[in-house]
Amino acid sequence: MSIGSWLTRVRDQRPLVHNITNLVVTNVAANTLLALGASPVMAYAHEEVADMASIAKSLALNLGTLDPEIVVAMRLASTAANRTGVPIVLDPVGAGATPYRTRAAQEIIDGHQLAILRGNASEIGILTGAGGSVVGVDAGQASEHLIDAMRAFATEHRTVVVATGPRDLVTDGQAVWELANGHPHLAAITGSGCSLTAVIGAFVGTVDTCDPHLYAEAAIAAVTCFNVAAERAAAHAAGPGSFQVALLDALYHITPEQIDEAARVRTL
Ligand SMILES: Nc1ncnc2c1ncn2[C@@H]1O[C@H](COP(=O)(O)OP(=O)(O)OP(=O)(O)O)[C@@H](O)[C@H]1O
Ligand SMILES: Cc1ncsc1CCO
Numbered sequence: 270m271s272i273g274s275w276l277t278r279v280r281d282q283r284p285l286v287h288n289i290t291n292l293v294v295t296n297v298a299a300n301t302l303l304a305l306g307a308s309p310v311m312a313y314a315h316e317e318v319a320d321m322a323s324i325a326k327s328l329a330l331n332l333g334t335l336d337p338e339i340v341v342a343m344r345l346a347s348t349a350a351n352r353t354g355v356p357i358v359l360d361p362v363g364a365g366a367t368p369y370r371t372r373a374a375q376e377i378i379d380g381h382q383l384a385i386l387r388g389n390a391s392e393i394g395i396l397t398g399a400g401g402s403v404v405g406v407d408a409g410q411a412s413e414h415l416i417d418a419m420r421a422f423a424t425e426h427r428t429v430v431v432a433t434g435p436r437d438l439v440t441d442g443q444a445v446w447e448l449a450n451g452h453p454h455l456a457a458i459t460g461s462g463c464s465l466t467a468v469i470g471a472f473v474g475t476v477d478t479c480d481p482h483l484y485a486e487a488a489i490a491a492v493t494c495f496n497v498a499a500e501r502a503a504a505h506a507a508g509p510g511s512f513q514v515a516l517l518d519a520l521y522h523i524t525p526e527q528i529d530e531a532a533r534v535r536t537l
């Protein structure tokens with residue numbers, strides 16, 4: 270299946286993505302999913318997260334503004350998602366910056382079956398044991414051992430690992446792909462990674478068998494779709510402000526053919 274045709278699947282199926290995300294990006298993540306053609310819901314109450322995760326097509330977890338209530342909400346939602354076969358995408362925002370965040374990410378990873386772990390290269394370096402540095406929630410220098418560590422982690426946890434940055438890496442434990450689309454403006458606005466995680470949730474929400482290879486394909490398609498849309502948005506944005514708005518418009522208008530034409534994906 271071509272990368273672009275994954276977008277057609279998303280638009281046809283309009284998957285419901287249950288997001289437990291952070292206070293900074295809630296609105297932009299929801300609008301990003303709508304622009305793409307998916308259906309967002311944000312739900313946090315302990316009383317309903319299990320029910321919501323069970324009726325969703327995917328569960329997207331984001332540790333950006335973590336607190337103890339959210340940690341419990343994520344545990345309840347993840348348990349329900351695993352029980353009902355709903356794929357989970359985890360964005361370990363700021364893992365490595367404080368012990369609390371790192372511990373919270375590790376608890377989710379150890380206690381549940383993830384479909385996809387997506388973070389910037391530093392966060393992924395920390396969680397896969399490759400090392401790296403995290404200051405606040407922004408990426409520092411990526412470790413040179415990152416690829417090996419990602420592959421080993423993906424194999425051990427039967428999951429797909431995505432590390433983003435100027436170049437993106439994706440592995441299912443066997444193959445490793447390098448994705449080279451995107452634009453520096455994405456690093457100049459807050460929440461591009463968080464919105465991308467929600468977008469990955471939409472793509473993975475169209476997969477109804479628990480298959481790491483299909484999850485990897487969905488992740489590659491999601492990152493490429495998002496990053497090609499960003500390239501198109503940047504072409505007529507005056508700066509980060511208008512870029513953010515233009516990105517929503519580009520996600521709304523982009524076609525599968527435009528994605529396939531611009532995609533820069535290679536196997537390492
Ligand atoms: N310099 C860059 N050039 C091109 N694309 C980039 C660049 N930096 C980041 N991206 C893209 O931006 C998106 C977000 O990646 P990034 O690694 O910045 O996530 P993040 O650090 O989790 O973001 P945030 O925490 O601000 O939400 C990805 O799609 C990535 O490919
Ligand atoms: C700035 C910021 N702080 C916590 S989450 C977040 C959004 C980007 O991850």
Ligand SMILES: [Mg+2]
Pocket residue numbers: 360362363388389406462463
């Ligand atoms: Mg992030």
